[in-house]
Amino acid sequence: MELVRKNIIECNQGAVRAVRYNVDGSYCLSCGSDKKIKLWNPYSGLLLKTYGGHAGEVMDAAGSCDSGFIVSVSADKSVIYWDVTTGLPVRRLRGHAGTVKCVKFNEDSSVAVSGSTDNTVMCWDVRTRKLEPIQTMREAKDCVTSLVVTEHKIIAASLDGSIRQYDLRAGELTCDTVGVPITHVVQTTDGQCLLAACLDGTIRLIDTDSGELLSEYRGHQTEDYHIECAVIKSDSQIISGSAEGCAVIWDLVEGSEVRRMYMGSGGVVHSLAPHPTGSDIMFARRRHVELWGLPSEEDGDEVEVIME
Numbered sequence: 025m026e027l028v029r030k031n032i033i034e035c036n037q038g039a040v041r042a043v044r045y046n047v048d049g050s051y052c053l054s055c056g057s058d059k060k061i062k063l064w065n066p067y068s069g070l071l072l073k074t075y076g077g078h079a080g081e082v083m084d085a086a087g088s089c090d091s092g093f094i095v096s097v098s099a100d101k102s103v104i105y106w107d108v109t110t111g112l113p114v115r116r117l118r119g120h121a122g123t124v125k126c127v128k129f130n131e132d133s134s135v136a137v138s139g140s141t142d143n144t145v146m147c148w149d150v151r152t153r154k155l156e157p158i159q160t161m162r163e164a165k166d167c168v169t170s171l172v173v174t175e176h177k178i179i180a181a182s183l184d185g186s187i188r189q190y191d192l193r194a195g196e197l198t199c200d201t202v203g204v205p206i207t208h209v210v211q212t213t214d215g216q217c218l219l220a221a222c223l224d225g226t227i228r229l230i231d232t233d234s235g236e237l238l239s240e241y242r243g244h245q246t247e248d249y250h251i252e253c254a255v256i257k258s259d260s261q262i263i264s265g266s267a268e269g270c271a272v273i274w275d276l277v278e279g280s281e282v283r284r285m286y287m288g289s290g291g292v293v294h295s296l297a298p299h300p301t302g303s304d305i306m307f308a309r310r311r312h313v314e315l316w317g318l319p320s321e322e323d324g325d326e327v328e329v330i331m332e
Contacts, residue, residue, distance in 0.1 A: 027285060027305065031315040033069045037062055038081075040308040042295045046087035049299040052306055053094065054313050055082035061096050063108070066306060066315045075106050077113045084126045088133035095136040095150065097124035103138050105150045117148050119157050128173040137178055139168030145180050145190075163188055163197065169250060170209045172218070181209035181220060187230070200235035202228060207250040212259045219262060221246075221253045227264055229276070239279050244272040247292075254298045256305070263305065265293035271307060271316075287314060 037056025044053045052066045061075040080099030094106040103117040122141035136148045143164045146157035166184035178190040183205040189198040208221040218230045229239040244266035253264040262274045271285040295308035304317035
């Protein structure tokens with residue numbers, strides 16, 4: 025069954041830089057060029073809370089494992105740790121020397137990990153009053169664009185064309201060089217593979233342990249945009265945004281294109297977020313966020329199918 029458009033949220037926060045689900049997929053966050061983060065019910069489109077405190081565009085955000093806190097990063101070089109309920113900043117963390125592009129929590133949300141155009145990855149203990157990073161990784165030679173944080177690893181992608189894996193238990197660094205600027209990296213559910221979106225219009229599937237290139241996926245347009253990708257359908261398919269206003273899905277094993285989801289004329293589909301447990305996917309395009317998913321009976325005739 026094909027995915028259909030289920031909702032469009034007009035975010036009213038300038039260009040939407042990123043969209044993210046919370047831990048159980050009941051809420052989503054949109055990051056705006058108006059320096060604010062907004063918390064939504066993606067199904068009703070109800071705005072639940074607005075978080076304002078950054079002095080620059082908000083580039084990325086993440087929700088904690090208990091949905092009680094949010095961490096966000098901005099062009100103002102700061103990391104802010106928010107209380108979801110009050111909407112107030114709990115910590116303002118400054119240490120980066122450039123725009124902070126990406127952020128993730130560790131497994132128990134006690135540490136926030138951020139990556140920046142200053143070529144560093146910084147780890148912040150958000151549960152203490154300590155305002156300095158507890159660890160700084162300076163190995164990248166260019167902007168750190170994307171992060172994966174697991175129980176014992178921090179995986180950082182960079183525009184220098186390398187993916188660096190910091191094994192926190194062993195205290196080891198592994199560097200896999202792709203040779204092309206990498207704009208986004210995600211890990212498959214089983215942890216065996218990494219998916220790297222690259223500026224040459226190719227998404228590469230890489231073995232996490234060996235660094236071996238397993239497959240490549242092409243057909244979407246990047247045009248120098250930082251376009252995100254994800255693994256969906258129990259690691260059987262890959263999805264990516266595209267500069268031509270659509271999302272492209274490939275079969276992970278075959279490498280062949282499965283379908284295209286058109287979202288209207290113009291507007292780069294650059295950020296996306298698959299539901300943590302279900303089949304729904306959120307997309308950011310221009311000034312709004314779109315929810316796509318499987319049609320349900322109560323949708324009736326209201327769903328809109330836009331396929332190839």
